[in-house]
Amino acid sequence: MMKRLKIVSWVKPAIGLLIPLFILLIPADRLLPGMSPVEHRVLALFLMAALFWIMEPIPVFATSVLIIVLELLIVSDQGFLPLRQGPGGEEWSNLLDYKEIMATFASPVILLILGGFFLAMAATKYRLDQSLAGILLKPFGSRPAVVLLGLMAITGVFSMFMSNTATTAMMLAILAPILQKLGPEDTGRVAFALGIPFAANIGGLGTPIGSPPNAIALKYMGASAVGFGEWMVFALPYTIVLLLAAWGILNYLYPFQAVSVELNLKSRFLRSTKAYIVYGTFILTLGLWLTDFAHGMNSYVVSMIPVAIFLSAGIINREDLKGISWDVLWLVAGGIALGLALEKSGLAERLVTQIPFAGQPAFLVLFLASFAGLLMANFMSHTGTTNLLLPIVAAMGSSGLILDSIGGTGALIIGVTFSISVGMALPISTPPNALAQAAGGIKTPQMAKAGALVGLTGLGLAMLMVVLLKAFNFFQS
Amino acid sequence: MEKIYILCVEDQREVLHAILQDLEPLADSFILEGCESALEAEELMDEVDSRGDLIGLLICDHVMPDKSGVDFLIEVNRDGRFLHTKKLLLTGLATHQDTINAINQANIDRYIEKPWAAEELVLRARQLLTLFILDKGLPYEKFLPILDTDILFERIRKS
Numbered sequence: 001m002m003k004r005l006k007i008v009s010w011v012k013p014a015i016g017l018l019i020p021l022f023i024l025l026i027p028a029d030r031l032l033p034g035m036s037p038v039e040h041r042v043l044a045l046f047l048m049a050a051l052f053w054i055m056e057p058i059p060v061f062a063t064s065v066l067i068i069v070l071e072l073l074i075v076s077d078q079g080f081l082p083l084r085q086g087p088g089g090e091e092w093s094n095l096l097d098y099k100e101i102m103a104t105f106a107s108p109v110i111l112l113i114l115g116g117f118f119l120a121m122a123a124t125k126y127r128l129d130q131s132l133a134g135i136l137l138k139p140f141g142s143r144p145a146v147v148l149l150g151l152m153a154i155t156g157v158f159s160m161f162m163s164n165t166a167t168t169a170m171m172l173a174i175l176a177p178i179l180q181k182l183g184p185e186d187t188g189r190v191a192f193a194l195g196i197p198f199a200a201n202i203g204g205l206g207t208p209i210g211s212p213p214n215a216i217a218l219k220y221m222g223a224s225a226v227g228f229g230e231w232m233v234f235a236l237p238y239t240i241v242l243l244l245a246a247w248g249i250l251n252y253l254y255p256f257q258a259v260s261v262e263l264n265l266k267s268r269f270l271r272s273t274k275a276y277i278v279y280g281t282f283i284l285t286l287g288l289w290l291t292d293f294a295h296g297m298n299s300y301v302v303s304m305i306p307v308a309i310f311l312s313a314g315i316i317n318r319e320d321l322k323g324i325s326w327d328v329l330w331l332v333a334g335g336i337a338l339g340l341a342l343e344k345s346g347l348a349e350r351l352v353t354q355i356p357f358a359g360q361p362a363f364l365v366l367f368l369a370s371f372a373g374l375l376m377a378n379f380m381s382h383t384g385t386t387n388l389l390l391p392i393v394a395a396m397g398s399s400g401l402i403l404d405s406i407g408g409t410g411a412l413i414i415g416v417t418f419s420i421s422v423g424m425a426l427p428i429s430t431p432p433n434a435l436a437q438a439a440g441g442i443k444t445p446q447m448a449k450a451g452a453l454v455g456l457t458g459l460g461l462a463m464l465m466v467v468l469l470k471a472f473n474f475f476q477s
Numbered sequence: 478m479e480k481i482y483i484l485c486v487e488d489q490r491e492v493l494h495a496i497l498q499d500l501e502p503l504a505d506s507f508i509l510e511g512c513e514s515a516l517e518a519e520e521l522m523d524e525v526d527s528r529g530d531l532i533g534l535l536i537c538d539h540v541m542p543d544k545s546g547v548d549f550l551i552e553v554n555r556d557g558r559f560l561h562t563k564k565l566l567l568t569g570l571a572t573h574q575d576t577i578n579a580i581n582q583a584n585i586d587r588y589i590e591k592p593w594a595a596e597e598l599v600l601r602a603r604q605l606l607t608l609f610i611l612d613k614g615l616p617y618e619k620f621l622p623i624l625d626t627d628i629l630f631e632r633i634r635k636s
Contacts, residue, residue: 126529127558272479272529314478319614 012057019051020044032350037086038094039347041074046347046388049338053384060381061327064334071101071341094345104337108300109215110329115303116209117324119282120162122310125320126270126278129158129170134267137174144188144256147263149247151175152195156203156243160210163325164200168432171196172439178261179440188256193440194450197432198246201424202458206239207232207289208299212332213386217417218299219336220394224410224475228289228299234474238418238465245461246454253450274315281309328383335387339394348395362406367463369393369412370419374459377423378451382430385420406466410475415466422458425451481533481609482525483602485511486518486549487567488541496536496567499595500602506620507533507606514541515549522559532562533609534602539568539575547575550583561612563605567593604628 021044023031028040035043045067052063073079076098077091084091104110123129133154140150151171159167175192182189204211208218208231218225269275288295288302310316342348369389376385393416397409406412423429425448427437437447469475483500487493493511500509508530512518515537522532535553539546546566553559566579569591579585586608587601607625610617611632617624 268527270527270529272527274479275529314616317614317616319612322614 016051020048134265142260152199155199159200159203160206165431187254191250191254197436339391373420377420407470418462487538515544
C-alpha cells in the first residue's frame, strides 16, 4: 500500500483563506470591469466558501455559519462602518439588508426541511418505519435478486421522507443478518451492501423533502417553482427508472451465488393513541402536500403542521428537540445566505454576463453544468455542491442566456440538482456510502465501479427528463 | 400520557410478593407488576410496549428455571424497544462469571445482593427511574416527590 502523505493541519485552512485574501488585494476593476467593492468582497467570500466546502478544513456546517457571520460583518448595512462607506462617506448602494441575511436561518426552505425532520423523528420514535419495512418486505420472497429489489424499493420510498443517512442505517441493520449468512466469496454481499446506500441516494430525489438539495433547488427556481406534487410528477418516475437501473447494474456486476436468503422481521404496529396520532399526521401532511393546488397552502406552510401537532401532543419532547440535526439546517442556511449575497450584490449577474454563454446552445450549458455537478458531488457534500452551483446556474437563467429551448431556468436547475444527487461513486460522496462501506466490508474500487455507472446513468436520465419535460411544456415560463 | 411500569421478575412467589411490598411507596406514580418467569415477563413487556406504555425499571432475579435472569437481561439489552429501560439485578446466587456477563453483556445499571434492605431497594429504584425519565425526555415535574433530587439537579445543571 502506498504511504499516504500527511497533510499538515494548517495547510488547508491557509489555502482556503489566502486565495480569497489574494483576490481581495487585486483591484476590483482588474478582475471584472465595473465591479463594486461590495461585489469584490462577495467574490472573495464565494471563493472561500468553495475552498472550505471542498477541502473541509472545518466542518461544512461551520463554513456555512462562517459565511453568514462574515456577510453580516463585511457586506451588510449594519456591518463594520468603514466597509459600508465609499471614499466620499456615502453608503454603498448594494449592501445587503442584515435582516435578510439573518432570516436565512428561518427561510421557508429551512422550515420545509424541519417539517420533514419532525415527520421522520416521529416515524422512527413510534417505529412506523420498522413496522412498514417488515410488512412491505414480505411479498418479495426469498430469491436474493428479488429480495435486493425489495430492499432497494423500500429504502427508496423511506428516503423520500426520512434522511438518506437514517434510512441507510436502519436498512443496513435489517440487512446485517443476511450479510452474515452469505459466504465471504459470494459477490452478492457487495450487491446487497451497495444496494441500500444507492437506493437511499436515489430515493432522496423523490420528494422536495427527500434531501436538502431538492429544497434548495425549489428556492432557486423562483418564478418557475413547482409544488410538492408537481415535483413528484417528474421525480418519482425518475427515481423508479434509476432504481431499476441501479438494481440491474448491481445484479450484473455482483451476481448472487446463494439460492435463497431469509429475512425474519417482527413487524407490529404500535396501538397507542400517540402512535395513531403519528400515523394520522403522516397521512394528513402528505395528503395536503400532494393537493396544494386544491387548497392553496403551499408545501412550506403545510410542513409546519406536523411540527405543531407533534409538539402539542408530546410526541416530540424536549429531549427529542435536542436531537434535531441543526448542522444540516445551518449548512443549508449558509448556502442560501451565499446565494443571497451573490444575487443582491449583483455579482452573480456580472459573472454570468462575463462568460460568453450567449453563443452556446442551451443544452450544452445544461450538460456541462450537470456534469460539473456530478463530478463535484462525488468528492464533496451534495448540499455543499448545490449551495455553490445553483446561485450561478440560477443567474444564467435570468441573464439573457436563451434557455427556452430546454425549458427555462427551472429545467436547468432541475437537471443540475438531479445530477448532483446521483454522485455516489466513493465512500466520501455521501454519508450513506460511508455507512455501507463500514458495515458491508466493501472495497472502494467495488463501490467506485458500480457507483460511477449508476451516476452516469443518472446523469443521462436527468438529461432525458429535461428533454421530456420540455416536450410536455412542463415549465411554462 | 404514557404510563411507566416497574417490572419485577422472580420465580419464588413469596419473594416476589416481598419485593412488590417494599416498592409500594412508588405505586402512586408508577405501575408495579410482577412476573414469575422470564417468559412471562417477555410477554408482558411486549404487550406494554405495543400499547405505547414504557418499561422504566426491570428488577430481576438471576436463578430461575427455563431462562436465567442474566440471559433475559442480555436479550432486553439488545432489544431496541427497551433502549432506556433501567436494569437492576437482585440476586444472592450469581456466580462470578454470571456477574461479569451481567455487566459486560446485559449492561445492568445496579446490582443488589439478597437479602436486601427495603430502604436500599427503594433508593436504587428511585435513582434509576429518575435517570429513565431524564433519558427519555419525559416531563419530570409531576414525578418530583419521588425522584432522586441529587441526580435530577446534577443533570439539569449540566444541560
